[in-house]
Amino acid sequence: MAGAAMYELVRVGTDRLMGEIIRLERDLATIQTYEETSGLRVGDVVERTGEPLSVELGPGMLGGIFDGVQRPLRDIARVTGDVYIPKGIAVPALDRASSWEFVRSPETMLREGDLATGGDIFGVVPENTLLDHKCMLPPGAKGRVTYLAPEGTYGVDDTVIELEYNGKKTSYTLSHKWPVRTPRPVAKKLSADTPLLTGQRVLDTLFPSVLGGTCAIPGAFGCGKTVISQALSKFSNSDGIVYVGCGERGNEMAEVLMDFPQLTMTMPDGREESIMKRTTLIANTSNMPVAAREASIYTGITLAEYYRDMGYNYSMMGDSTSRWAEALREISGRLAEMPADSGYPAYLAARLASFYERAGKVSCLGSPTRTGSVTVVGAVSPPGGDFSDPVTSATLGIVQVFWGLDKKLAQRKHFPSVNWLISYSKYDDALLPFYDGFDSSFVGVRATAKQVLQQEDDLNEIVQLVGKDALAETDKVVLETARLIKEDYLQQNSFTSYDKYCPFYKSVGMLKNIIDFHTRATDLIEKTSSHAGDGRVTFDMIKRRMGGVIYKLASQKFIEVSDGEESVRRSLQEVSDEVERAFRDLESANFESMR
Known part of the structure; x- marks a missing residue:
């Protein structure tokens, strides 16, 4: 194998199994294959391709399902008629039989004779009714345009633009390849300032992320990591989703394939569209090759970067990075490398960091000027929910948002089972301008809510001792407010139309009303604490006189979002008015009793 390069793609044996060189020692190469190697013999031919493991980028990826090395599973099933991937199968990632309508880009208006460079958008393919596929020159391309195809219908292999540089002409099609282990270049990294809105109140209000952020969801088996990942895929404000099923059970990917096409999202013009139109699935489940599992994360992030370069805000869900790390551990063990903690390779943290750093908000290459982002949400599966696991601890040193799941909450059927005492977000300061523009009082309300939850945890120890x-x-007011926050605000029922998704304006309105009740009750008790007899207001008095108000605070989640934003805001304002009126009446009655 003299002359071969690290991470070069090769074909092994008579079946031409796909493999990748992962170690070179003089003329001896170690190859990890992405398929079953039974039947290989000494003396079988290894064929070099001269290129690294790459993905094919172009129209046709949306709504598709691929394995860890971007082999299209639907096309393989159609071609072979088999439920398993045959050895050595070579089916192109993008369908060559499909034709796409090509429209010249109205944004750049490139013409023959113009100078062009990598990242320039020269055309648009309306891939579906949800997303337009921007046709871009690949990074590194440069020259003067000598040919630009007229508007019409083309396949992914048809030449649509030609550049000339130093007398050499280069043709480009609707698709191009990019190595998965190499981040796609950008013009500039930017500070993220727009929240990733998920529809889950505990995430959006208490522990927010940003478009272009890095998030980790660690939790034991059965805590709801996959449920949260799927909820983010269904309801987040991302333009598109790459969902990577990395080493998890096959029935979870089957559930995604069954559910996603039936789920719809409402567009600004009122029409309903299937969310599968903005989703690409990468499936490398626990019964598929371990080596391909290691590559699947890189395949997913490369697809997300490609759409980011078009100017979209894309999210990638990795479920789960623990299974990816286990694949890394198995490969490292077979290479006889020195193991570190729990048998994982010593470079585990470096590999995780190099993966997560590909997230972010960027200024894209080329013209027109545009920004895009990649948000990475990685589910982590520590054995037994032990957060000191090497993968979890290494991940927490990298990501900016930690949504820690709690086994006890999951057992009580409290979903999302995010533990509000251990979770955190480091994006609070970055989002301050957004919150100030949305509702200047929200930051103070959120701080009070977090303080109440922390005080309640401290008080529970006293309650257990003395009652x-x-x-x-x-x-007592703190305990009642914490009960409202935990049971009626943070807990959501994904099987209901009113609570499966909660828009940010409703989340903020609900929390403001609960904290308003807490603040008014506390102030009234403190103000009358020095009074004697009937002039002193107690918590029992408030609870007895305001049972209906507390019930309405708990019932805010039943307000139907489908009625429209104006209707929801009006209903929340009615609750707020009732809280104010009830406390005003109580103060008046208290004043009369003192007289």
């Missing part, structure tokens, strides 16, 4: 009656009246 609830021994608490101060204001502490």
